Amino acid sequence: MSESYEATLYDGLSAAGRACVAAPTINALEIRFPDGDVISWPYATLALVSDEGDGNRVVLAPGRDADERLTATGPGVFRAMLAVVPSLGDQQPTRGYRMAALTAGAIVAVLALVWAGYPLIKDGLVAVFPAAWSNRIGAEMVNDEAMFDKPCTGAAGLAALDDLAERLSEGAGLRQPITVHVRAGDEVNAFAATGGHVVLLDGLIQQAATPDEVAGVLAHEIGHVKHRHPLKRLIDVAGIQLIVTGISGDVGAVGTMVLMLNYGRRDEAQADSAALELLDKAGIRANGLADFFDRMAEKQKDRINFTGFLRTHPPLADRSALMHGHKPPGATRPALTDQQWKDVRAVCQPVRE
Amino acid sequence: MSEVLEARIDAPQPDRLKAGGDGGNLLAIHLMGLLLTLVTLGIYRFWWRTNVRRYLWSSLSYKGDPFEYTGRGLELFVGFLIVLVLVVAPLMGVYFFGYYLLKSGDLLVGGTIMGGTYLVMFALFGAAIYRVMTYRLSRTKWRGIRAALGGSAFKYTGLYMLSLLLQVLTVGLATPFVTIMVYRYILNNVWFGSGRLTFDADWKPLFKYYIGPGILRLVALVIMGFAIYQINQASGQGDAAERAAVLQGLGTIGIGLLVLLMSAIAMYWYWAAVIRTIFAGMEFEGVRFAAPVTGGRYAKFMIVNFLLVVFTQYIAYPWVQLRILRFAASNIEIHGEPDFTKISQNTALQPRFGEGLGEAFL
Numbered sequence: 147m148s149e150s151y152e153a154t155l156y157d158g159l160s161a162a163g164r165a166c167v168a169a170p171t172i173n174a175l176e177i178r179f180p181d182g183d184v185i186s187w188p189y190a191t192l193a194l195v196s197d198e199g200d201g202n203r204v205v206l207a208p209g210r211d212a213d214e215r216l217t218a219t220g221p222g223v224f225r226a227m228l229a230v231v232p233s234l235g236d237q238q239p240t241r242g243y244r245m246a247a248l249t250a251g252a253i254v255a256v257l258a259l260v261w262a263g264y265p266l267i268k269d270g271l272v273a274v275f276p277a278a279w280s281n282r283i284g285a286e287m288v289n290d291e292a293m294f295d296k297p298c299t300g301a302a303g304l305a306a307l308d309d310l311a312e313r314l315s316e317g318a319g320l321r322q323p324i325t326v327h328v329r330a331g332d333e334v335n336a337f338a339a340t341g342g343h344v345v346l347l348d349g350l351i352q353q354a355a356t357p358d359e360v361a362g363v364l365a366h367e368i369g370h371v372k373h374r375h376p377l378k379r380l381i382d383v384a385g386i387q388l389i390v391t392g393i394s395g396d397v398g399a400v401g402t403m404v405l406m407l408n409y410g411r412r413d414e415a416q417a418d419s420a421a422l423e424l425l426d427k428a429g430i431r432a433n434g435l436a437d438f439f440d441r442m443a444e445k446q447k448d449r450i451n452f453t454g455f456l457r458t459h460p461p462l463a464d465r466s467a468l469m470h471g472h473k474p475p476g477a478t479r480p481a482l483t484d485q486q487w488k489d490v491r492a493v494c495q496p497v498r499e
Numbered sequence: 500m501s502e503v504l505e506a507r508i509d510a511p512q513p514d515r516l517k518a519g520g521d522g523g524n525l526l527a528i529h530l531m532g533l534l535l536t537l538v539t540l541g542i543y544r545f546w547w548r549t550n551v552r553r554y555l556w557s558s559l560s561y562k563g564d565p566f567e568y569t570g571r572g573l574e575l576f577v578g579f580l581i582v583l584v585l586v587v588a589p590l591m592g593v594y595f596f597g598y599y600l601l602k603s604g605d606l607l608v609g610g611t612i613m614g615g616t617y618l619v620m621f622a623l624f625g626a627a628i629y630r631v632m633t634y635r636l637s638r639t640k641w642r643g644i645r646a647a648l649g650g651s652a653f654k655y656t657g658l659y660m661l662s663l664l665l666q667v668l669t670v671g672l673a674t675p676f677v678t679i680m681v682y683r684y685i686l687n688n689v690w691f692g693s694g695r696l697t698f699d700a701d702w703k704p705l706f707k708y709y710i711g712p713g714i715l716r717l718v719a720l721v722i723m724g725f726a727i728y729q730i731n732q733a734s735g736q737g738d739a740a741e742r743a744a745v746l747q748g749l750g751t752i753g754i755g756l757l758v759l760l761m762s763a764i765a766m767y768w769y770w771a772a773v774i775r776t777i778f779a780g781m782e783f784e785g786v787r788f789a790a791p792v793t794g795g796r797y798a799k800f801m802i803v804n805f806l807l808v809v810f811t812q813y814i815a816y817p818w819v820q821l822r823i824l825r826f827a828a829s830n831i832e833i834h835g836e837p838d839f840t841k842i843s844q845n846t847a848l849q850p851r852f853g854e855g856l857g858e859a860f861l
């Protein structure tokens with residue numbers, strides 16, 4: 147208690163200091179000047195301004211918003227002052243390597259918890275997600291003009307595709323009927339969005355040799371819809387976005403990019419087996435999808451630009467074999483009539499011209 | 500020669516800032532910030548930033564007294580919310596209104612509105628830079644005396660747009676002129692208490708440092724533009740020819756990137772010259788400054804910083820932050836000493852809220 151330290155007082159009005167001595171007393175810090183003046187700063191409001199540094203300096207203020215500063219110097223003055231005024235210790239931010247290690251451990255624990263709990267949260271969200279919202283979001287996605295070319299409007303072709311989709315999804319237990327959209331463009335690809343919206347690109351229709359191939363691709367996309375992959379992926383992306391935005395503060399758009407991301411291997415396999423089931427029920431040859439994959443892979447060999455469907459649906463080694471080896475349980479009939487197939491191939495005719 | 504030597508010996512040793520700080524402590528602050536930011540879904544970010552600044556500011560001292568950062572996380576948070584509600588939301592509303600008009604066929608009005616919002620966003624970007632500097636200086640104290648940035652974000656925005664325009668029109672050659680012009684505005688508005696910083700410098704000596712990297716960059720852009728043109732030309736010439744052209748084009752782009760990298764490295768010599776010029780041109784209440792940093796040392800410093808951050812996946816970031824303080828402390832010379840009795844508290848120039856605009860646009 148009798149300890150005192152050389153110090154300089156800055157009065158908060160000028161940058162010039164006054165030499166003094168800082169002496170801790172029972173409940174206030176006394177600042178004594180050579181001319182006999184004494185100022186007293188109560189411990190109750192005393193604020194710690196400086197860091198520990200080398201420990202031989204401490205800067206204090208009489209209150210958190212005060213402009214006055216007292217810089218006391220002397221061996222070990224920082225610790226000594228903290229020992230006398232315990233409330234200063236609370237103002238010292240938690241620091242040190244041990245703290246760093248503990249915090250790093252806590253971060254890992256939080257991430258692990260999120261990682262482990264995430265599938266449960268996701269399943270819960272999928273279960274309660276209103277159908278009307280899925281539908282709105284899906285419609286928004288497939289109508290994104292930055293993403294797709296113009297919608298194709300050939301009425302007969304669209305009706306034929308809707309019939310095919312209805313035939314395929316009968317008894318599949320979908321929450322919403324499938325809406326098939328066709329978009330112009332040369333890319334060979336197809337997408338499933340939320341709310342049962344499925345997009346076929348005209349390039350895919352033009353590259354397909356038979357209606358069975360289109361039916362196969364459509365069944366695969368309906369398989370994604372059945373397993374609610376679009377909504378699950380949307381939730382994934384929203385979750386990642388939330389974390390990225392939270393940390394970086396960057397409010398970027400996710401938007402339709404969601405459609406361009408690959409599904410995982412497991413999702414693709416699920417969609418494939420659902421497709422087989424749907425095709426069987428509808429009495430359509432399952433070879434269509436396999437033929438389509440094979441031909442796309444063949445084409446890809448001598449082209450520089452990737453074929454879209456293979457980019458978003460990476461060829462799985464056993465996929466084609468699985469489908470080729472599949473025997474339909476009953477009699478089959480063509481996916482579309484000749485007239486319907488003509489209409490479907492012409493669905494983008496008005497837009498192309 | 501001996502005369503010069505004597506003059507140097509006679510001149511009093513320059514004063515310097517002193518940099519301290521401990522990387523482990525700063526790492527702990529960063530990790531705690533990251534943890535709480537994760538847990539609060541991002542809201543703690545503002546307090547994280549505040550804690551880091553408090554540590555960095557206090558790690559730098561002059562004449563034995565540390566600098567202080569007195570900003571609060573809450574100020575940053577409130578500033579962010581204000582900008583979100585008063586600036587970002589209305590701007591987005593207007594933008595989407597323009598988009599809606601455009602989609603419903605009114606190309607002229609819709610396009611004008613959308614272009615206008617882009618222009619406003621550019622201007623706000625300039626204003627944001629100035630607001631951030633204003634806030635940080637106003638929350639900087641030394642010996643209990645506040646610093647401040649006067650001037651107006653509005654004027655700075657004009658200067659910012661003008662400098663962008665000049666740089667575009669001169670394919671970058673106006674950069675030295677623009678650099679000095681912008682610093683002249685900022686630095687002449689810096690206050691510490693009642694003391695004011697003044698700054699003047701000539702941009703012309705900087706030009707010879709800029710011309711090398713400036714030309715290299717133009718060359719790189721021309722090379723890459725040519726490569727893209729080549730690739731475009733080749734499309735539709737048949738598969739084999741197309742593939743060959745694309746490969747060749749990619750090779751050319753690689754060369755362009757290499758030249759661009761060389762230009763970026765050569766720019767360190769320019770920035771070192773800018774630092775020397777700026778410190779030589781400043782005066783504060785009779786005190787002069789110098790920062791005799793060479794291009795080579797500055798390049799090494801910056802490249803090491805970059806490598807430290809990249810190779811440790813940001814774990815070394817706290818050490819890099821402290822390295823920057825040490826680099827400043829060891830390179831800035833302070834010649835002379837102000838009359839501290841004449842520097843009093845400045846009660847004007849106090850922004851109320853945080854750096855909201857910066858939060859939204861930087």
Ligand SMILES: [Zn+2]
Pocket residue numbers: 366370409414417459
């Ligand atoms: Zn798929």
